[in-house]
Amino acid sequence: MDLLDAIRRRRTTNGPLLPDPVKPEHQRLLMEVAGRAPSQLNSQPWRFVLVERRETIDAIAAISGESMTEAMSNGTFFERYKPYFRFSREEMQRRRDGMLFDRLPAPLRPFTGQAFTSRGQRLMNTLRVPQTLGAENRRLVAGAPLLLAVLLDRGEYRPGELSSFYSVFSMGAAMENVWLTTVELGMGIQFVSFPMEVPGQWGRIERLLEVPDELELMAVYRLGYLPEQQRRNSIDWTSAERKLPSQYVFRETCATPQEGWDEAAQAAPRERD
Ligand SMILES: Cc1cc2nc3c(=O)[nH]c(=O)nc-3n(C[C@H](O)[C@H](O)[C@H](O)COP(=O)(O)O)c2cc1C
Known part of the structure; x- marks a missing residue:
């Protein structure tokens, strides 16, 4: 595939992935391209854990779903990210950034205008939207055949020093290589980030992955091959703008x-x- 084509087609996958295991040669290729990224002074500060063990994926999926329910029901998620949410095409056209929530369950649609008010939050909680979304998130993560944990060498990540910025920048380059290569391989990829939003939950994942003191767990992704027909979640967004x-x-x-x-x-x- 042409590089430009892959860049233009690269997307975040919100929906389900096929349960088929990711071929070993594809896993190897994804890690090869990650390792070929540029890094400050060739420090290569990234480390990766490929997770296929069912119990670990299920445990992380449960943590992710719980975290989503928690962050959605206590309002922290909306409070932190509301500047990025768009609820009409007109707003999206004008701003040209953020995420357009173009798919909402019917009972919620009349209330999108109040989504970020305390009344909106109460309504969502009454309708148990956070629970529904958490359960969906859990299923999505559990449905992935492969999780990828991305870690940084703490020796290269010294908050307050330039090395910290450089090492995160380098990791972004490594992950972009991975992301673009998923397009070539017919795979989807998405951050599993809700456990970062809720105190204590990220530590649970670190313990499951036996992250040593010298590494910092920076991100977890779910990966797998894409189904021919991509189903959309009950609440979903587009951010192609x-x-x-x-x-x-x-x-x-x-x-x-x-x-x-x-x-x-x-x-x-x-x-x-
Ligand atoms: C640093 C970073 C953090 C992100 N966090 C999340 C996330 O937590 N959950 C998610 O689904 N997507 C996440 N994304 C994906 C962005 O939402 C996505 O790249 C953006 O909306 C543009 O959509 P696209 O990737 O489909 O082009 C993240 C992307 C980056 C670079």
């Missing part, structure tokens, strides 16, 4: 936005299919 070049590219100084590229950017393919 991107800012126009005139909104994020400048010429010579920050005072001069790039001109003349927006039309071509709008014509470029954005969706996976």
